[in-house]
Amino acid sequence: MYSYNSLSDSELAFLLSKNDEKAYTEIYNRFFGLLFIHASKRLNDEEEAKDVVHQLFETLWLKRGQLEQHGNLSAYLYTAVRNRILDVFAHQKVEHKYVDSLQSFLDQDHVLTDHLVREKQMASLIEQEINALPPKMRTIFLLSRKENKSHKEIAIELGLSELTVKTQVKNALRILKSRLGIFVYLAFLLKIH
The missing domain is CATH 1.10.1740.10 (RNA polymerase sigma factor, region 2, helix turn helix motif)
Structure with a gap:
Protein backbone atom coordinates (compact mmCIF):
# COMPACT_ATOMS: atom_id res chain seq x y z
CA MET A 1 0.00 0.00 0.00
CA ASP A 109 -43.92 48.32 -27.08
CA HIS A 110 -43.37 46.04 -30.08
CA VAL A 111 -46.07 43.95 -31.62
CA LEU A 112 -46.80 40.45 -30.40
CA THR A 113 -44.86 38.76 -33.24
CA ASP A 114 -41.53 40.10 -31.93
CA HIS A 115 -42.29 38.64 -28.53
CA LEU A 116 -43.16 35.30 -30.11
CA VAL A 117 -39.85 35.27 -32.01
CA ARG A 118 -37.94 35.85 -28.76
CA GLU A 119 -39.97 33.24 -26.95
CA LYS A 120 -39.19 30.81 -29.76
CA GLN A 121 -35.46 31.61 -29.45
CA MET A 122 -35.59 31.04 -25.70
CA ALA A 123 -37.51 27.79 -26.17
CA SER A 124 -34.90 26.71 -28.71
CA LEU A 125 -32.07 27.51 -26.27
CA ILE A 126 -33.82 25.56 -23.50
CA GLU A 127 -34.46 22.62 -25.84
CA GLN A 128 -30.80 22.65 -26.87
CA GLU A 129 -29.66 22.45 -23.24
CA ILE A 130 -32.16 19.68 -22.43
CA ASN A 131 -30.86 17.71 -25.44
CA ALA A 132 -27.29 18.17 -24.14
CA LEU A 133 -28.14 16.36 -20.88
CA PRO A 134 -26.84 12.77 -20.55
CA PRO A 135 -29.35 10.39 -22.26
CA LYS A 136 -30.75 8.71 -19.11
CA MET A 137 -31.04 12.04 -17.27
CA ARG A 138 -32.73 13.64 -20.31
CA THR A 139 -35.29 10.81 -20.56
CA ILE A 140 -36.16 11.02 -16.86
CA PHE A 141 -36.32 14.82 -16.96
CA LEU A 142 -38.63 14.87 -19.99
CA LEU A 143 -40.95 12.27 -18.44
CA SER A 144 -41.07 14.35 -15.26
CA ARG A 145 -41.38 17.86 -16.68
CA LYS A 146 -43.06 17.50 -20.06
CA GLU A 147 -45.26 14.47 -19.42
CA ASN A 148 -45.87 15.43 -15.77
CA LYS A 149 -45.22 11.91 -14.51
CA SER A 150 -44.47 11.33 -10.85
CA HIS A 151 -41.10 9.98 -9.71
CA LYS A 152 -42.85 6.73 -8.83
CA GLU A 153 -44.41 6.40 -12.32
CA ILE A 154 -41.06 7.09 -13.98
CA ALA A 155 -39.28 4.61 -11.69
CA ILE A 156 -41.78 1.87 -12.63
CA GLU A 157 -41.66 2.71 -16.35
CA LEU A 158 -37.85 2.69 -16.51
CA GLY A 159 -37.19 0.01 -13.91
CA LEU A 160 -35.29 2.35 -11.58
CA SER A 161 -35.57 3.31 -7.92
CA GLU A 162 -37.56 6.43 -7.00
CA LEU A 163 -34.41 7.85 -5.39
CA THR A 164 -32.50 7.49 -8.68
CA VAL A 165 -35.30 9.28 -10.53
CA LYS A 166 -35.46 12.06 -7.92
CA THR A 167 -31.66 12.50 -8.02
CA GLN A 168 -31.61 12.59 -11.83
CA VAL A 169 -34.36 15.26 -11.96
CA LYS A 170 -32.59 17.33 -9.29
CA ASN A 171 -29.25 17.06 -11.16
CA ALA A 172 -30.91 17.98 -14.46
CA LEU A 173 -32.44 21.11 -12.91
CA ARG A 174 -29.08 22.06 -11.37
CA ILE A 175 -27.30 21.61 -14.72
CA LEU A 176 -29.96 23.59 -16.61
CA LYS A 177 -29.87 26.36 -14.03
CA SER A 178 -26.08 26.68 -14.32
CA ARG A 179 -26.13 26.51 -18.12
CA LEU A 180 -29.14 28.71 -18.83
CA GLY A 181 -28.70 31.30 -16.11
CA ILE A 182 -31.30 32.03 -13.47
CA PHE A 183 -33.53 34.31 -15.60
CA VAL A 184 -34.05 31.84 -18.46
CA TYR A 185 -34.25 28.94 -15.99
CA LEU A 186 -37.09 30.59 -14.02
CA ALA A 187 -38.95 31.48 -17.21
CA PHE A 188 -38.57 27.83 -18.25
CA LEU A 189 -39.97 26.56 -14.91
CA LEU A 190 -42.93 28.96 -15.10
CA LYS A 191 -43.79 27.77 -18.63
CA ILE A 192 -43.55 24.10 -17.70
CA HIS A 193 -45.83 24.16 -14.63
Missing part, protein backbone atom coordinates in the same frame (compact mmCIF):
# COMPACT_ATOMS: atom_id res chain seq x y z
CA TYR A 2 1.27 3.48 -0.78
CA SER A 3 0.68 6.98 0.49
CA TYR A 4 -1.44 8.75 -2.13
CA ASN A 5 -0.24 12.24 -1.22
CA SER A 6 3.31 11.26 -2.15
CA LEU A 7 2.33 10.09 -5.66
CA SER A 8 2.97 12.22 -8.74
CA ASP A 9 0.09 13.67 -10.76
CA SER A 10 0.68 11.16 -13.56
CA GLU A 11 0.65 8.22 -11.10
CA LEU A 12 -2.62 9.49 -9.68
CA ALA A 13 -4.07 9.90 -13.19
CA PHE A 14 -3.08 6.31 -13.98
CA LEU A 15 -4.71 4.99 -10.78
CA LEU A 16 -7.82 7.11 -11.40
CA SER A 17 -8.17 5.65 -14.89
CA LYS A 18 -8.21 2.23 -13.17
CA ASN A 19 -11.18 3.31 -10.98
CA ASP A 20 -9.14 4.05 -7.85
CA GLU A 21 -11.38 6.21 -5.61
CA LYS A 22 -8.53 7.15 -3.27
CA ALA A 23 -6.55 8.52 -6.22
CA TYR A 24 -9.63 10.58 -7.18
CA THR A 25 -9.89 11.91 -3.61
CA GLU A 26 -6.20 12.85 -3.63
CA ILE A 27 -6.56 14.65 -7.00
CA TYR A 28 -9.63 16.47 -5.63
CA ASN A 29 -7.79 17.50 -2.45
CA ARG A 30 -4.68 18.51 -4.37
CA PHE A 31 -6.38 20.61 -7.06
CA PHE A 32 -9.78 21.81 -5.81
CA GLY A 33 -8.48 24.87 -3.95
CA LEU A 34 -6.20 26.00 -6.78
CA LEU A 35 -8.87 25.52 -9.44
CA PHE A 36 -11.45 27.29 -7.27
CA ILE A 37 -9.16 30.33 -6.81
CA HIS A 38 -8.45 30.35 -10.56
CA ALA A 39 -12.18 30.16 -11.42
CA SER A 40 -13.12 32.76 -8.77
CA LYS A 41 -10.68 35.30 -10.21
CA ARG A 42 -12.08 34.82 -13.70
CA LEU A 43 -15.77 34.72 -12.80
CA ASN A 44 -15.83 37.16 -9.86
CA ASP A 45 -18.45 34.89 -8.31
CA GLU A 46 -17.50 32.32 -5.67
CA GLU A 47 -20.71 30.26 -5.96
CA GLU A 48 -20.38 30.07 -9.73
CA ALA A 49 -16.70 29.15 -9.36
CA LYS A 50 -17.58 26.39 -6.87
CA ASP A 51 -20.20 25.00 -9.27
CA VAL A 52 -17.74 25.06 -12.17
CA VAL A 53 -15.05 23.18 -10.23
CA HIS A 54 -17.53 20.68 -8.75
CA GLN A 55 -18.89 19.95 -12.23
CA LEU A 56 -15.34 19.50 -13.50
CA PHE A 57 -14.58 16.89 -10.81
CA GLU A 58 -17.92 15.19 -11.44
CA THR A 59 -17.00 14.87 -15.12
CA LEU A 60 -13.46 13.76 -14.24
CA TRP A 61 -14.87 10.83 -12.27
CA LEU A 62 -17.45 9.95 -14.93
CA LYS A 63 -14.82 10.02 -17.71
CA ARG A 64 -11.95 8.57 -15.67
CA GLY A 65 -11.49 5.68 -18.11
CA GLN A 66 -10.75 8.15 -20.94
CA LEU A 67 -8.06 10.00 -19.00
CA GLU A 68 -4.66 10.11 -20.66
CA GLN A 69 -2.50 8.15 -18.28
CA HIS A 70 0.76 9.80 -19.27
CA GLY A 71 -0.66 13.27 -19.93
CA ASN A 72 -0.18 16.34 -17.78
CA LEU A 73 -3.00 16.16 -15.21
CA SER A 74 -2.51 19.73 -13.99
CA ALA A 75 -2.66 21.13 -17.54
CA TYR A 76 -5.71 18.97 -18.29
CA LEU A 77 -7.59 20.25 -15.22
CA TYR A 78 -6.71 23.92 -15.85
CA THR A 79 -7.72 23.62 -19.50
CA ALA A 80 -11.00 21.94 -18.51
CA VAL A 81 -11.77 24.64 -15.93
CA ARG A 82 -10.91 27.37 -18.44
CA ASN A 83 -13.29 25.80 -20.99
CA ARG A 84 -16.06 25.64 -18.39
CA ILE A 85 -15.49 29.29 -17.52
CA LEU A 86 -15.77 30.18 -21.22
CA ASP A 87 -19.04 28.21 -21.34
CA VAL A 88 -20.34 30.23 -18.37
CA PHE A 89 -19.42 33.48 -20.16
CA ALA A 90 -21.07 32.28 -23.38
CA HIS A 91 -24.30 31.44 -21.54
CA GLN A 92 -24.22 34.73 -19.65
CA LYS A 93 -23.81 36.52 -22.97
CA VAL A 94 -26.85 34.70 -24.40
CA GLU A 95 -28.83 35.49 -21.25
CA HIS A 96 -27.80 39.16 -21.32
CA LYS A 97 -28.72 39.37 -25.00
CA TYR A 98 -32.13 37.93 -24.23
CA VAL A 99 -32.68 40.26 -21.26
CA ASP A 100 -31.54 43.24 -23.35
CA SER A 101 -33.83 42.30 -26.22
CA LEU A 102 -36.71 41.76 -23.80
CA GLN A 103 -36.10 45.20 -22.26
CA SER A 104 -35.99 46.71 -25.72
CA PHE A 105 -39.29 45.00 -26.49
CA LEU A 106 -40.88 46.45 -23.35
CA ASP A 107 -39.44 49.91 -24.00
CA GLN A 108 -40.59 50.10 -27.60
Whole structure:
Protein backbone atom coordinates (compact mmCIF):
# COMPACT_ATOMS: atom_id res chain seq x y z
CA MET A 1 0.00 0.00 0.00
CA TYR A 2 1.27 3.48 -0.78
CA SER A 3 0.68 6.98 0.49
CA TYR A 4 -1.44 8.75 -2.13
CA ASN A 5 -0.24 12.24 -1.22
CA SER A 6 3.31 11.26 -2.15
CA LEU A 7 2.33 10.09 -5.66
CA SER A 8 2.97 12.22 -8.74
CA ASP A 9 0.09 13.67 -10.76
CA SER A 10 0.68 11.16 -13.56
CA GLU A 11 0.65 8.22 -11.10
CA LEU A 12 -2.62 9.49 -9.68
CA ALA A 13 -4.07 9.90 -13.19
CA PHE A 14 -3.08 6.31 -13.98
CA LEU A 15 -4.71 4.99 -10.78
CA LEU A 16 -7.82 7.11 -11.40
CA SER A 17 -8.17 5.65 -14.89
CA LYS A 18 -8.21 2.23 -13.17
CA ASN A 19 -11.18 3.31 -10.98
CA ASP A 20 -9.14 4.05 -7.85
CA GLU A 21 -11.38 6.21 -5.61
CA LYS A 22 -8.53 7.15 -3.27
CA ALA A 23 -6.55 8.52 -6.22
CA TYR A 24 -9.63 10.58 -7.18
CA THR A 25 -9.89 11.91 -3.61
CA GLU A 26 -6.20 12.85 -3.63
CA ILE A 27 -6.56 14.65 -7.00
CA TYR A 28 -9.63 16.47 -5.63
CA ASN A 29 -7.79 17.50 -2.45
CA ARG A 30 -4.68 18.51 -4.37
CA PHE A 31 -6.38 20.61 -7.06
CA PHE A 32 -9.78 21.81 -5.81
CA GLY A 33 -8.48 24.87 -3.95
CA LEU A 34 -6.20 26.00 -6.78
CA LEU A 35 -8.87 25.52 -9.44
CA PHE A 36 -11.45 27.29 -7.27
CA ILE A 37 -9.16 30.33 -6.81
CA HIS A 38 -8.45 30.35 -10.56
CA ALA A 39 -12.18 30.16 -11.42
CA SER A 40 -13.12 32.76 -8.77
CA LYS A 41 -10.68 35.30 -10.21
CA ARG A 42 -12.08 34.82 -13.70
CA LEU A 43 -15.77 34.72 -12.80
CA ASN A 44 -15.83 37.16 -9.86
CA ASP A 45 -18.45 34.89 -8.31
CA GLU A 46 -17.50 32.32 -5.67
CA GLU A 47 -20.71 30.26 -5.96
CA GLU A 48 -20.38 30.07 -9.73
CA ALA A 49 -16.70 29.15 -9.36
CA LYS A 50 -17.58 26.39 -6.87
CA ASP A 51 -20.20 25.00 -9.27
CA VAL A 52 -17.74 25.06 -12.17
CA VAL A 53 -15.05 23.18 -10.23
CA HIS A 54 -17.53 20.68 -8.75
CA GLN A 55 -18.89 19.95 -12.23
CA LEU A 56 -15.34 19.50 -13.50
CA PHE A 57 -14.58 16.89 -10.81
CA GLU A 58 -17.92 15.19 -11.44
CA THR A 59 -17.00 14.87 -15.12
CA LEU A 60 -13.46 13.76 -14.24
CA TRP A 61 -14.87 10.83 -12.27
CA LEU A 62 -17.45 9.95 -14.93
CA LYS A 63 -14.82 10.02 -17.71
CA ARG A 64 -11.95 8.57 -15.67
CA GLY A 65 -11.49 5.68 -18.11
CA GLN A 66 -10.75 8.15 -20.94
CA LEU A 67 -8.06 10.00 -19.00
CA GLU A 68 -4.66 10.11 -20.66
CA GLN A 69 -2.50 8.15 -18.28
CA HIS A 70 0.76 9.80 -19.27
CA GLY A 71 -0.66 13.27 -19.93
CA ASN A 72 -0.18 16.34 -17.78
CA LEU A 73 -3.00 16.16 -15.21
CA SER A 74 -2.51 19.73 -13.99
CA ALA A 75 -2.66 21.13 -17.54
CA TYR A 76 -5.71 18.97 -18.29
CA LEU A 77 -7.59 20.25 -15.22
CA TYR A 78 -6.71 23.92 -15.85
CA THR A 79 -7.72 23.62 -19.50
CA ALA A 80 -11.00 21.94 -18.51
CA VAL A 81 -11.77 24.64 -15.93
CA ARG A 82 -10.91 27.37 -18.44
CA ASN A 83 -13.29 25.80 -20.99
CA ARG A 84 -16.06 25.64 -18.39
CA ILE A 85 -15.49 29.29 -17.52
CA LEU A 86 -15.77 30.18 -21.22
CA ASP A 87 -19.04 28.21 -21.34
CA VAL A 88 -20.34 30.23 -18.37
CA PHE A 89 -19.42 33.48 -20.16
CA ALA A 90 -21.07 32.28 -23.38
CA HIS A 91 -24.30 31.44 -21.54
CA GLN A 92 -24.22 34.73 -19.65
CA LYS A 93 -23.81 36.52 -22.97
CA VAL A 94 -26.85 34.70 -24.40
CA GLU A 95 -28.83 35.49 -21.25
CA HIS A 96 -27.80 39.16 -21.32
CA LYS A 97 -28.72 39.37 -25.00
CA TYR A 98 -32.13 37.93 -24.23
CA VAL A 99 -32.68 40.26 -21.26
CA ASP A 100 -31.54 43.24 -23.35
CA SER A 101 -33.83 42.30 -26.22
CA LEU A 102 -36.71 41.76 -23.80
CA GLN A 103 -36.10 45.20 -22.26
CA SER A 104 -35.99 46.71 -25.72
CA PHE A 105 -39.29 45.00 -26.49
CA LEU A 106 -40.88 46.45 -23.35
CA ASP A 107 -39.44 49.91 -24.00
CA GLN A 108 -40.59 50.10 -27.60
CA ASP A 109 -43.92 48.32 -27.08
CA HIS A 110 -43.37 46.04 -30.08
CA VAL A 111 -46.07 43.95 -31.62
CA LEU A 112 -46.80 40.45 -30.40
CA THR A 113 -44.86 38.76 -33.24
CA ASP A 114 -41.53 40.10 -31.93
CA HIS A 115 -42.29 38.64 -28.53
CA LEU A 116 -43.16 35.30 -30.11
CA VAL A 117 -39.85 35.27 -32.01
CA ARG A 118 -37.94 35.85 -28.76
CA GLU A 119 -39.97 33.24 -26.95
CA LYS A 120 -39.19 30.81 -29.76
CA GLN A 121 -35.46 31.61 -29.45
CA MET A 122 -35.59 31.04 -25.70
CA ALA A 123 -37.51 27.79 -26.17
CA SER A 124 -34.90 26.71 -28.71
CA LEU A 125 -32.07 27.51 -26.27
CA ILE A 126 -33.82 25.56 -23.50
CA GLU A 127 -34.46 22.62 -25.84
CA GLN A 128 -30.80 22.65 -26.87
CA GLU A 129 -29.66 22.45 -23.24
CA ILE A 130 -32.16 19.68 -22.43
CA ASN A 131 -30.86 17.71 -25.44
CA ALA A 132 -27.29 18.17 -24.14
CA LEU A 133 -28.14 16.36 -20.88
CA PRO A 134 -26.84 12.77 -20.55
CA PRO A 135 -29.35 10.39 -22.26
CA LYS A 136 -30.75 8.71 -19.11
CA MET A 137 -31.04 12.04 -17.27
CA ARG A 138 -32.73 13.64 -20.31
CA THR A 139 -35.29 10.81 -20.56
CA ILE A 140 -36.16 11.02 -16.86
CA PHE A 141 -36.32 14.82 -16.96
CA LEU A 142 -38.63 14.87 -19.99
CA LEU A 143 -40.95 12.27 -18.44
CA SER A 144 -41.07 14.35 -15.26
CA ARG A 145 -41.38 17.86 -16.68
CA LYS A 146 -43.06 17.50 -20.06
CA GLU A 147 -45.26 14.47 -19.42
CA ASN A 148 -45.87 15.43 -15.77
CA LYS A 149 -45.22 11.91 -14.51
CA SER A 150 -44.47 11.33 -10.85
CA HIS A 151 -41.10 9.98 -9.71
CA LYS A 152 -42.85 6.73 -8.83
CA GLU A 153 -44.41 6.40 -12.32
CA ILE A 154 -41.06 7.09 -13.98
CA ALA A 155 -39.28 4.61 -11.69
CA ILE A 156 -41.78 1.87 -12.63
CA GLU A 157 -41.66 2.71 -16.35
CA LEU A 158 -37.85 2.69 -16.51
CA GLY A 159 -37.19 0.01 -13.91
CA LEU A 160 -35.29 2.35 -11.58
CA SER A 161 -35.57 3.31 -7.92
CA GLU A 162 -37.56 6.43 -7.00
CA LEU A 163 -34.41 7.85 -5.39
CA THR A 164 -32.50 7.49 -8.68
CA VAL A 165 -35.30 9.28 -10.53
CA LYS A 166 -35.46 12.06 -7.92
CA THR A 167 -31.66 12.50 -8.02
CA GLN A 168 -31.61 12.59 -11.83
CA VAL A 169 -34.36 15.26 -11.96
CA LYS A 170 -32.59 17.33 -9.29
CA ASN A 171 -29.25 17.06 -11.16
CA ALA A 172 -30.91 17.98 -14.46
CA LEU A 173 -32.44 21.11 -12.91
CA ARG A 174 -29.08 22.06 -11.37
CA ILE A 175 -27.30 21.61 -14.72
CA LEU A 176 -29.96 23.59 -16.61
CA LYS A 177 -29.87 26.36 -14.03
CA SER A 178 -26.08 26.68 -14.32
CA ARG A 179 -26.13 26.51 -18.12
CA LEU A 180 -29.14 28.71 -18.83
CA GLY A 181 -28.70 31.30 -16.11
CA ILE A 182 -31.30 32.03 -13.47
CA PHE A 183 -33.53 34.31 -15.60
CA VAL A 184 -34.05 31.84 -18.46
CA TYR A 185 -34.25 28.94 -15.99
CA LEU A 186 -37.09 30.59 -14.02
CA ALA A 187 -38.95 31.48 -17.21
CA PHE A 188 -38.57 27.83 -18.25
CA LEU A 189 -39.97 26.56 -14.91
CA LEU A 190 -42.93 28.96 -15.10
CA LYS A 191 -43.79 27.77 -18.63
CA ILE A 192 -43.55 24.10 -17.70
CA HIS A 193 -45.83 24.16 -14.63
